[in-house]
Amino acid sequence: xxxxxxxxxxxxxxxxxxxxxxxxxxxxxxxxxxxxxxxxxxxxxxxxxxxxxxxxxxxxxxxxxxxxxxxxxxxxxxxxxxxxxxxxxxxxxxxxxxxxxxxxxxxxxxxxxxxxxxxxxxxxxxxxxxxxxxxxxxxxxxxxxxxxxxxxxxxxxxxxxxxxxxxxxxxxxxxxxxxxxxxxxxxxxxxxxxxxxxxxxxxxxxxxxxxxxxxxxxxxx
Amino acid sequence: xxxxxxxxxxxxxxxxxxxxxxxxxxxxxxxxxxxxxxxxxxxxxxxxxxxxxxxxxxxxxxxxxxxxxxxxxxxxxxxxxxxxxxxxxxxxxxxxxxxxxxxxxxxxxxxxxxxxxxxxxxxxxxxxxxxxxxxxxxxxxxxxxxxxxxxxxxxxxxxxxxxxxxxxxxxxxxxxxxxxxxxxxxxxxx
Numbered sequence: 249x250x251x252x253x254x255x256x257x258x259x260x261x262x263x264x265x266x267x268x269x270x271x272x273x274x275x276x277x278x279x280x281x282x283x284x285x286x287x288x289x290x291x292x293x294x295x296x297x298x299x300x301x302x303x304x305x306x307x308x309x310x311x312x313x314x315x316x317x318x319x320x321x322x323x324x325x326x327x328x329x330x331x332x333x334x335x336x337x338x339x340x341x342x343x344x345x346x347x348x349x350x351x352x353x354x355x356x357x358x359x360x361x362x363x364x365x366x367x368x369x370x371x372x373x374x375x376x377x378x379x380x381x382x383x384x385x386x387x388x389x390x391x392x393x394x395x396x397x398x399x400x401x402x403x404x405x406x407x408x409x410x411x412x413x414x415x416x417x418x419x420x421x422x423x424x425x426x427x428x429x430x431x432x433x434x435x436x437x438x439x440x441x442x443x444x445x446x447x448x449x450x451x452x453x454x455x456x457x458x459x460x461x462x463x464x465x466x467x468x469x
Numbered sequence: 470x471x472x473x474x475x476x477x478x479x480x481x482x483x484x485x486x487x488x489x490x491x492x493x494x495x496x497x498x499x500x501x502x503x504x505x506x507x508x509x510x511x512x513x514x515x516x517x518x519x520x521x522x523x524x525x526x527x528x529x530x531x532x533x534x535x536x537x538x539x540x541x542x543x544x545x546x547x548x549x550x551x552x553x554x555x556x557x558x559x560x561x562x563x564x565x566x567x568x569x570x571x572x573x574x575x576x577x578x579x580x581x582x583x584x585x586x587x588x589x590x591x592x593x594x595x596x597x598x599x600x601x602x603x604x605x606x607x608x609x610x611x612x613x614x615x616x617x618x619x620x621x622x623x624x625x626x627x628x629x630x631x632x633x634x635x636x637x638x639x640x641x642x643x644x645x646x647x648x649x650x651x652x653x654x655x656x657x658x659x
Binding site: 252253254255258259260261262263264265280290299300303319346348350351352356357358359360361362363364365366367368369370371401454457458461462 | 475482499503505509552645
């Protein structure tokens, strides 16, 4: 188990097992008005693929099914899935269910496979969160000095889907904080380069249009 | 007419200036990978064969066996894996000839097992099933504690070498029936 392992309850599977791991994600940063959180899965290694394809992995965000696929495939998590917009204190609960077939062969005993999930967080200074597509946010005042995004991701083992309400999620979090906590740090992260490129392109296009208008002379009578 | 041409351009510059000053789309972003492991467990057993009740003396080969003589032999099974298991065992007696080996059928006609364990169920399918699940690190009660070769065996096969074999099997308890006799026994999974 790594120190960023969220699958504490998905260990020592036996053929026929179905296990669920609950992961609570909460915005605990008071320095930003809201954050957007995205999740995507990286391709699994070739050595783990044979084992993981025997298993079925389903991911729920609250009651919404995000992905259900063989565990060696990222499924819908191949894209950066938006888990939502979270103001300070807001939380959501991911339920991860893995099923091992009853006829899982003996050669997969004492085997492990790693699944890398990447959480991407965008932090905004804006009193009114906007639900725009990634990269299309407007009226956001940039920070002049960066501060850590305090985003807590913790485990809460459960055999059934946990409630997705903030109150329940917060309760789960308080019980499980000691088990596994990740804090995402913004200190050394630059601005999104795609948006910088977008801005530059926009400025150049408008400037070119203005110059063209200035240079245009109507025929005099 | 020149001021008419400049008016739209100034308007566009104004919009551009407004966007630049008040409409920034900048924000901070960070990523955090998590390395999540899914692992499987396993089952494992050890077949132990002793010649004395304390378990200190291992059972060795018998030579020049005599009919109707009780020989101490105490086989039992230990769960050396992390998971609870169902256990079953099968006994066979192989007669070794010069040119071939042959299993002797109807074992009970030729050997007698002393004090068979009460937890062991002699099934019609040829297996002995251990009635209860065996937790990790636990051992079964002895399958039997002694073996006696009947006179019929010695008379039928004089000066013969035999191999008495105990094959022990384990399968998982989880998701696999309520007793060893209704569990699924395959070499590949449940």
